[in-house]
Amino acid sequence: MFKQKVLLILTLLTCVHFLSIAQRTEILLNDGWKFSKGNFTDAASQNFDDRKWQTVQIPHDWAISGPFDKEIDKQVTAITQNGETKPTEKTGRTGALPYIGEGWYRKKLNLPTIKPTQQVLLQLDGAMSEPRVYLNGKLVGEWNYGYNYFYIDITKALQSNDNILAIHLNNKPKSSRWYPGAGLYRNVHLIIKEDKSIEQWGITVTTPVVQTEFAKVNVKTKLNGSNLRLVNEVFDDRNKRIAIDTAKSFFGQESDQNLQVSNPKLWSPESPYLYTLVSKVYDGNVLKDEVKTRFGIRTINFQAGKGFSLNGQVRKFKGVCLHHDLGPLGAATNIAALRRQLTILKDMGCDAIRSSHNMPSPEQLELCDEMGFMFLAESFDEWAKAKVENGYHLYFNTDAEKDIVNLVKANKNHPSIVMWSSGNEVPDQFGAEGVKRAKWLQEIFHREDLTRPVTVGMDQVKATMQSGFGALLDIPGLNYRVHLYEEANKAFPQGFILGSETASTVSSRGVYKFPVVKAKDKQYDDFQSSSYDMEYCSWSNLPDDDFVMQDDKPWVIGEFVWTGFDYLGEPTPYDNSWPSRSSYFGISDLAGLPKDRYYLYRSRWNTTKPTLHLLPHWNWAGREGETTPVFVYTSYDSAELFLNGKSLGIRKKDKTSPQNRYRLMWMDVKYQPGTLKVVAFNAQGKPVAEEKIVTAGKPDRILLSADRDQIKADGKDLSFVTVSVVDKDGNPCPTANQSLKFEVKGAGKFKAVCNGDATSLESFEKPTMKLFSGKLVVLVESDREAGKIQLNVTGKGLKSSSIGISTVN
Numbered sequence: 078m079f080k081q082k083v084l085l086i087l088t089l090l091t092c093v094h095f096l097s098i099a100q101r102t103e104i105l106l107n108d109g110w111k112f113s114k115g116n117f118t119d120a121a122s123q124n125f126d127d128r129k130w131q132t133v134q135i136p137h138d139w140a141i142s143g144p145f146d147k148e149i150d151k152q153v154t155a156i157t158q159n160g161e162t163k164p165t166e167k168t169g170r171t172g173a174l175p176y177i178g179e180g181w182y183r184k185k186l187n188l189p190t191i192k193p194t195q196q197v198l199l200q201l202d203g204a205m206s207e208p209r210v211y212l213n214g215k216l217v218g219e220w221n222y223g224y225n226y227f228y229i230d231i232t233k234a235l236q237s238n239d240n241i242l243a244i245h246l247n248n249k250p251k252s253s254r255w256y257p258g259a260g261l262y263r264n265v266h267l268i269i270k271e272d273k274s275i276e277q278w279g280i281t282v283t284t285p286v287v288q289t290e291f292a293k294v295n296v297k298t299k300l301n302g303s304n305l306r307l308v309n310e311v312f313d314d315r316n317k318r319i320a321i322d323t324a325k326s327f328f329g330q331e332s333d334q335n336l337q338v339s340n341p342k343l344w345s346p347e348s349p350y351l352y353t354l355v356s357k358v359y360d361g362n363v364l365k366d367e368v369k370t371r372f373g374i375r376t377i378n379f380q381a382g383k384g385f386s387l388n389g390q391v392r393k394f395k396g397v398c399l400h401h402d403l404g405p406l407g408a409a410t411n412i413a414a415l416r417r418q419l420t421i422l423k424d425m426g427c428d429a430i431r432s433s434h435n436m437p438s439p440e441q442l443e444l445c446d447e448m449g450f451m452f453l454a455e456s457f458d459e460w461a462k463a464k465v466e467n468g469y470h471l472y473f474n475t476d477a478e479k480d481i482v483n484l485v486k487a488n489k490n491h492p493s494i495v496m497w498s499s500g501n502e503v504p505d506q507f508g509a510e511g512v513k514r515a516k517w518l519q520e521i522f523h524r525e526d527l528t529r530p531v532t533v534g535m536d537q538v539k540a541t542m543q544s545g546f547g548a549l550l551d552i553p554g555l556n557y558r559v560h561l562y563e564e565a566n567k568a569f570p571q572g573f574i575l576g577s578e579t580a581s582t583v584s585s586r587g588v589y590k591f592p593v594v595k596a597k598d599k600q601y602d603d604f605q606s607s608s609y610d611m612e613y614c615s616w617s618n619l620p621d622d623d624f625v626m627q628d629d630k631p632w633v634i635g636e637f638v639w640t641g642f643d644y645l646g647e648p649t650p651y652d653n654s655w656p657s658r659s660s661y662f663g664i665s666d667l668a669g670l671p672k673d674r675y676y677l678y679r680s681r682w683n684t685t686k687p688t689l690h691l692l693p694h695w696n697w698a699g700r701e702g703e704t705t706p707v708f709v710y711t712s713y714d715s716a717e718l719f720l721n722g723k724s725l726g727i728r729k730k731d732k733t734s735p736q737n738r739y740r741l742m743w744m745d746v747k748y749q750p751g752t753l754k755v756v757a758f759n760a761q762g763k764p765v766a767e768e769k770i771v772t773a774g775k776p777d778r779i780l781l782s783a784d785r786d787q788i789k790a791d792g793k794d795l796s797f798v799t800v801s802v803v804d805k806d807g808n809p810c811p812t813a814n815q816s817l818k819f820e821v822k823g824a825g826k827f828k829a830v831c832n833g834d835a836t837s838l839e840s841f842e843k844p845t846m847k848l849f850s851g852k853l854v855v856l857v858e859s860d861r862e863a864g865k866i867q868l869n870v871t872g873k874g875l876k877s878s879s880i881g882i883s884t885v886n
């Protein structure tokens with residue numbers, strides 16, 4: 078939901094602003110926080126001395142600064158889901174970062190006098206974890222699940238002006254299967270409104286009738302107070318009012334209105350058109366409240382024999398699963414980082430995201446609405462049965478219902494959300510109790526939202542076929558197990574199957590291993606996986622196997638690849654190898670740099686721009702004369718490969734194997750340095766595009782390129798600068814691994830750095846790091862004053878480089 082946001086800079090000392098703002102004020106409490114790890118018995122009290130604590134800005138992740146440590150959350154366990162039977166020592170399972178323990182955040186709230194007719198709410202978008210919220214020493218609210226949104230009415234606990242807000246967090250060991258982050262990692266909002274007003278999350282917009290000529294927009298509004306006048310207006314994207322209606326009747330505190338939008342522009346990933354609903358509440362003629370809600374007009378339909386359609390058009394999800402961490406930023410939410418991820422995915426042709434395995438941030442959903450991504454919003458990785466000792470099963474019975482209610486209430490107006498998920502690979506797939514739980518959870522979703530179906534990512538496909546678990550779901554989601562799709566589709570009544578999780582292919586950017594063979598759970602001494610994209614897990618498969626199902630089976634409605642980006646923790650296939658602390662599953666690495674696999678997906682998903690990508694790199698000193706296969710990922714059907722001008726033959730995609738169908742492969746190329754060139758042909762056999770890779774000489778100079786050279790001067794916007802090294806002729810050096818130094822001057826600061834190497838133990842927050850496969854990414858953050866930022870990058874034996882980024886208000 079997009080609400081009126083008044084972002085007041087700095088602390089709440091700026092009372093003047095409050096007085097001048099009418100009806101409703103919403104403030105992000107970003108600044109002026111004191112933080113400390115540890116257990117302090119009296120940290121909630123007003124008199125507690127926090128002067129020695131660290132001053133932090135939130136969103137904040139206390140664990141991302143590190144250091145990495147093998148001993149942190151070391152788990153001696155058998156991951157039964159992965160087919161393990163004997164316990165082994167798992168290091169790095171949750172990222173080897175110090176997230177465990179207690180932490181406190183404190184902040185002074187100097188509010189203006191709150192009138193007796195006013196109400197003050199505090200909303201947390203997620204806090205890791207078990208937040209206990211104290212105001213002036215008194216417990217005012219608590220929530221267990223670290224991923225959920227909740228709000229508290231703090232009006233009664235407020236003192237006239239000086240107030241102390243203190244939040245206690247507690248992360249238990251063995252509470253996660255990935256890096257969860259730690260602290261106030263999402264936003265905290267303060268909302269001041271009249272008591273006669275719209276309930277928080279009290280507006281529900283749906284579009285029950287959508288035709289070419291008109292759409293019926295249904296608005297249900299829950300009000301606090303009676304005898305009020307409610308006016309709802311719809312504005313188009315140019316801010317022109319196109320519909321208005323005054324509520325005629327109320328049912329209890331709720332009104333139900335229908336507004337007509339003529340010739341509606343429909344929301345879709347290709348054309349994410351958004352309307353804005355403005356809801357105004359009057360007491361007599363006095364405006365008491367005003368809320369803006371962004372929404373889209375679109376239809377979704379899941380039908381046996383037809384599959385999924387959006388706005389009447391059948392399509393398949395080209396989706397990726399994402400964990401919530403943002404690599405070197407940890408779990409701390411950041412709009413620039415989220416937007417960059419989506420920009421990278423958009424270019425790949427991706428059109429859908431699954432927030433695995435928990436509630437997404439509000440910012441991510443808003444960006445998906447704007448940029449055009451369909452969204453599968455998930456809730457849990459565990460129900461009543463445990464995967465990890467201190468996981469969500471501890472709270473399931475008491476909290477699951479309220480967690481789902483808040484997930485739906487906070488997010489129901491996002492056009493991007495097309496599906497809910499009540500769980501991922503829950504061990505409750507076994508047994509009759511699990512079937513009951515699946516039904517119970519699905520009914521809660523239905524009660525809260527009649528417009529979207531519910532899925533579960535299932536891995537125990539046979540069990541769910543027998544028990545009725547799979548049959549009762551709105552959407553049967555299969556995680557991997559392409560060999561069971563056919564059987565499941567016959568067994569289940571829905572008439573379609575979703576690949577809720579696919580591939581789990583592993584690779585390290587720019588790392589290639591020989592010989593090139595298809596392999597399960599393959600390990601190497603350097604703890605890297607090969608970027609020939611032929612390695613996967615015992616429970617999973619290669620991307621091409623999914624493509625076959627997607628292309629050949631009309632009843633398969635799409636896929637969500639595990640994962641769009643590498644994430645912290647779960648370093649399979651090196652779960653018990655140290656140092657290895659982040660995943661290898663990503664299509665792009667932890668720094669957001671595309672691996673080769675990116676181009677494999679792009680070659681079929683991006684239908685508007687051609688793809689032609691060659692691999693591996695061509696710097697193999699010592700491998701002269703040895704077999705060095707060459708792959709081409711391309712949207713073209715055939716291509717010819719040349720090495721130093723000599724043709725190595727034409728390859729054309731064919732159906733002799735899944736790999737031959739989706740990749741062009743020259744398996745017997747003998748390496749010699751020089752130029753590798755590919756020429757692609759169109760359907761008529763005419764050469765239409767070419768790509769080449771040249772054997773690079775000695776690293777000579779540093780190259781910098783920023784994703785954005787102008788950012789906002791708001792103290793949190795980021796520019797992501799890709800750093801690479803080239804030889805004297807400008808050829809990229811794909812194996813360069815020098816250590817570099819970063820210095821930021823002017824209107825911003827060095828924020829973080831990441832090279833995408835899952836085995837690196839260098840800090841993300843120190844301004845020095847080694848290149849990995851010739852590249853890394855530096856994050857530069859703006860200050861609050863507009864100006865120029867300069868990033869200088871130096872490295873021994875290399876010509877240094879600098880780049881300018883401007884910041885604007």
Ligand code: GAL
Pocket residue numbers: 158501502536556578581614617639647649
């Ligand atoms: C799935 C699971 C994911 C991740 C993945 C790795 O079974 O749902 O969370 O663990 O395997 O392949």
